[in-house]
Amino acid sequence: MLPHINTPFAYVAGILGASPDELKLITSFLLSYPFAGVLKRIPDSKPALKNLFIIWQGHRAVGASANDFFLFSVSSFYLVGLFDLWGGIRTLAISSIGAYCIAAYVQGPFMPWIGFVFLMGHLSVNQLARQFVGDPGAVDITGAQMVLVMKLSAFCWNVADGRQPEHELSDFQKERAVKQLPSLLNFAGYVLFFPSLFAGPAFDYVDYKRWIECTMFDLPAGVDPSKRAPTKKARKIPRSGTPAMWKAAAGLGWILLFLKLSGWYWPDLLTGDEYTTYGFARRVFILHMVGFTVRLKYYGVWALTEGACILSGLGYKGVDPVTGKIAWDRLCNVNPWGVESAQNTRAYLGNWNMNTNSWLRNYIYLRVTPKGKKPGFRASMATFVTSAFWHGFYPGYYLAFVLASFIQTVAKNFRRCFRPFFINTKTSQPMPNKIYYDIFSWLVTQLAFSFTVAPFILLTLPASFLVWARVYFYAVIGTAFSTAFFASPAKPYMMKMVSERTGKAAGGLKRTESTESLTSKEPVYGLPGDPSKDLDEAMSEVRAEMEARQRKGKGTVMTQ
Structure with a gap:
């Protein structure tokens, strides 16, 4: 750590009530903007010079003589200049060098899985070490390592795809396949890309390669050249200052709101004696506000990091061929409005930590499934376990994940059985009274997740059960009663009524984004789409395996 650099952060932290490390983390995000501005130019x-700038940045050491200079990378300055995370450099180096060597020297179909196990195992060791230290306010390397696990495990899969015949790959795999191992310089730049070092967003190596070679900004064939995004001088990277500053402003706004509300709604309030003096309705409201306040911090952090990526040009997603409007949401990681206005579990989870959702889907869920088969129980379970282990080993994480998976199943059943009664069967448009359904489903979704995410915030089982008990386990009881209701004859009766109603429309109700959420079996954020069906499928697989072995055993006896 640079001499005396902690002093101003400790002073300001004492005024704001935050930890010095949290303030330094925000500072690192803000410093990424001028660095990204230089990088873009x-x-x-x-x-190669861009890579070197990412890796090595000249910086005068505080207190050094005029002729003494230390070479720091921007990322290294963050790690050891601000946080004194010398061990963090070693950790990132082990993961990065290990993944690169596995991709380079291990042949065969198991290479990506070897890389994945290595990266997750290394992360798990550090997650456990952080858990034993027990200081959530301190910044350690596990946050950066979680981002790196996504990037490097995806890199191993991309390299493996590059070794396969193209006709065996999906369009997604073809687009992201790495056919030639990158140079160490390019790889180091990809690993140490400073705007997303600590908190993401994660992205694939192909995106980084296209950005640094500027092929990302080429217009697709057939697009009018007049629609090309405006640039400065001879640069290919479009002007990105305005959208980046809007993101920065939004991020700072979320952070300021977090600082304001955290003085009123903080996690320890839920476990304190004062909480028990309030009535049930106010306890539930406070529980919701504590969760909302915690989310504000993530909204702010992810907006700031995305803005720095936009300023560097990496957030560029293309130009609308009709309007010429530029999209800068390639690395969007969260949609706050989508989360806070969600009327169902899939919308809630799908708008949260979107890059992690994408990683779990494309590099776990779809990769576990053998070619030619549809994803099933094994894919769902592998995704669920990966998501849980990736977050860490606090028991509160697993408590929240398990309850959320059952809530998602119940929510799907409710939407299947009740939503069609608020849709016009002739036009497939919402009826006037659907506003009441929307308000009710929004309220239930938000309150259910306010209850569910409490263990994610409190981390320990005693604290989680204490808070749940203080609100009378309302989400657990509601989920249990709902599960029993849909396991009774009531569900077939409701579905019969739905069929009769939708059958009156020609061809039934039209499929919409909302109805797609009911039929999709893919997990969101690692949660199984339908745990009950997954369990039924697992039991069917076990029975089929046992029957196959019995037949094989009988055949062996007969031949003898």
Whole structure:
């Protein structure tokens, strides 16, 4: 750590009631903006220089003589200049070098899984070490390592895809396949990309390669050249200052709101004696506000990091061929409005930590499934376990995950059985009274997740059960009663009524984004789409395996 650098952060932290490490983390996000501005201005024809800037940045050491300079990478300055995480450099180096060597020297179909196990195992060791230290306010390397696990495990899969015949790959795999192992310089730049070092967003190596070579900004064939995004001088990277500043402003707004509300709604309030003096309705409201306040911190952090990526140009997603409007949401990691206005579990989870959702889907769920088969129980379970282990080993995480999976199943059943009664069968448009359904489903979804995420915040089982008991386990009881209701003859009766109603429409109700959420079996954020069906499928697989072995055993006896 640079001499005396902690002093101003400790002073401001004492005023705001935050920890010095949290303030330094926000500072690192803000410093990424001027660094990203410089990075963007390095000539497009010199990608190696861009990599070197990411890896090595000249910085005068505090207290050094005029002739003494230390070379720091921007990322290294964050790690050891601000946080004194010397061990963090070693940790990132082990993961990065290990993944690169596995991708380079291990052949065969198991290479990506070897890389995945290595990366997750290394992360798990550090997650457990952090848990034993027990200081959630301190910044350690596990946050950066979680991002790196996504990037490097995806990298191993991309390299494996590059070794396969193209006709065996999906469109997604073809687009992201790495056919030639990158140079160490390119790989180091990808690993140490400073705007997303600590908190993401994660992205694939192909995105980084296209960005640093500026092929990302080429217009697709057939698009009018006049629709090309405006640039400065001879640069290919479009002007991105305005959208980046809007993101920065939004991020700072979320952070300021977090600082304001955290003085009123903080996690320890839920476990304190004062909480028991309130009535049930106010306890539930406070529980919701504590969760909302915690989310504000993530909204702010992810907006700030995304803004720095936009400023560097990496957030560029393309140009609308009709309007010429530029999209800068390639690395969008959260949609706050989508979360806070969600009327169902899939919308709630799908708008949260979107890059992790994408990683779990494309590099776990779809990869577990053998070619030619549809994903089933094994894919869902592998995704669920990966998501849980990736977050860490606090028991509160697993408590929240298990309850959320059952809530998601109940929510799907409710939407299947009740939502069609608020849709016009002739036009497939919402009826006037659907506003009441929307308000009710929004309220239930938000309150259910306010209850569910409490263990994610409190981390320990005693604290989680204490808080749940203080609100009378309302989400657990509601989920249990709902599960019993849909396991009774009531569900077939309701579905019969739905069929009769939708059958009156020609061809039934039209499929919409909302109805797609009912039929999709893919897990969101690692949660199984329908745990009951997954369990039924697992039992069917076990029975089929046992019957196959019995037949094989009988055949062996007969031949003898």
